[in-house]
Amino acid sequence: MGTITVTAPAKVxxxxxxxxxxxxxxxxxxxxxxxIELVDRLHFTNTADAQLTLECDVPSLSIAGDNLVLMSAELxxxxxxxxELGASIQLEKNIPIGAGLAGGSSNGxxxxxxxxxxxxxxxxxxxxxxxxxxxxxxxPFCVAGGSQFCFGRGERLEPLPPCLEPLTVLLxxxxxxxxxxxWAYKRCRERNKDRYLEGEQAFEERRNALRQADWxxxxxxxxxxxLRNDLQSVVEPETDxxxxxxxxxxxxxxxxxxxxxxxxxxxxxxxxxxxxxxEAQAVLSDRFREVGLLSxxxxxxxxxxxxxx
Ligand code: C5P
Numbered sequence: 001m002g003t004i005t006v007t008a009p010a011k012v013x014x015x016x017x018x019x020x021x022x023x024x025x026x027x028x029x030x031x032x033x034x035x036i037e038l039v040d041r042l043h044f045t046n047t048a049d050a051q052l053t054l055e056c057d058v059p060s061l062s063i064a065g066d067n068l069v070l071m072s073a074e075l076x077x078x079x080x081x082x083x084e085l086g087a088s089i090q091l092e093k094n095i096p097i098g099a100g101l102a103g104g105s106s107n108g109x110x111x112x113x114x115x116x117x118x119x120x121x122x123x124x125x126x127x128x129x130x131x132x133x134x135x136x137x138x139x140p141f142c143v144a145g146g147s148q149f150c151f152g153r154g155e156r157l158e159p160l161p162p163c164l165e166p167l168t169v170l171l172x173x174x175x176x177x178x179x180x181x182x183w184a185y186k187r188c189r190e191r192n193k194d195r196y197l198e199g200e201q202a203f204e205e206r207r208n209a210l211r212q213a214d215w216x217x218x219x220x221x222x223x224x225x226x227l228r229n230d231l232q233s234v235v236e237p238e239t240d241x242x243x244x245x246x247x248x249x250x251x252x253x254x255x256x257x258x259x260x261x262x263x264x265x266x267x268x269x270x271x272x273x274x275x276x277x278x279e280a281q282a283v284l285s286d287r288f289r290e291v292g293l294l295s296x297x298x299x300x301x302x303x304x305x306x307x308x309x
Pocket of ligand 1: 025026027028029135136137138152153154181182183185
């Protein structure tokens with residue numbers, strides 16, 4: 001009866017551009033997603049009793065069938081055709097929930113990768129990414145990880161050529177606040193639909209502009225990367241916690257850029273080195289405590305979910 005441990009990293013969006021609507025009702029996106037060193041850990045134990053059970057050290061998180069870990073496990077088992085497969089899964093949670101950091105998607109991706117290995121199913125990464133896309137728009141990115149362009153709903157990946165390490169993000173999140181992703185996209189549509197692009201040709205032009213942007217610039221000089229998040233302009237005006245976080249991060253001297261991640265409410269400042277990031281965290285630590293923000297220094301990471309040796 002084996003046990004496998006998998007690390008599941010969070011992500012931030014270095015770029016999130018809403019291009020328009022898709023025929024399936026989702027938004028057509030052009031994003032750059034980046035894995036960071038803030039990880040959950042999942043332990044998978046083979047039970048071979050047709051049961052899939054989940055325990056988590058955070059009581060507020062649902063461990064029922066709506067958790068992406070169990071949805072992923074069910075899908076993988078169903079596709080295998082072996083209904084007697086079973087596993088007990090323990091989730092150690094460090095990534096804040098409902099934060100725009102893809103914590104839930106990353107846990108789901110970890111279940112696909114971990115159980116594929118535990119059950120000896122032999123699926124390739126490409127096959128796992130395809131299953132991941134059926135479960136959530138961010139999930140294929142979480143399987144692959146690192147630095148990726150994410151197009152379509154977010155599930156079409158193209159690796160970003162340069163490695164952006166050693167950039168480090170100072171991440172902040174108010175633990176009392178979460179933002180619903182469907183709400184953020186709905187508000188975006190209400191406010192911006194007149195400016196949405198239409199048609200594949202217009203979408204491809206924007207994708208090409210993103211592909212050609214110079215993502216190595218912040219590694220060579222103290223110059224900001226072309227950072228953008230279209231959901232920020234929708235969420236920020238209606239979410240005090242985002243306004244407070246961005247206001248504090250913008251007082252810092254050295255960040256290359258400051259932005260919200262995904263649909264929020266977590267926000268981050270990007271630094272050239274871990275040392276600059278730690279200095280900034282120390283400078284603001286009292287203010288973070290006063291306003292109730294948690295903070296983390298997270299180096300960028302070059303891969304996604306990973307089976308631990
Ligand atoms: O794919 P996922 O389940 O993560 O998406 C959550 C919600 O976010 C969707 O139901 C939809 O409301 C919104 N969304 C969107 N366009 C995308 C991705 C997500 O409108 N490309």
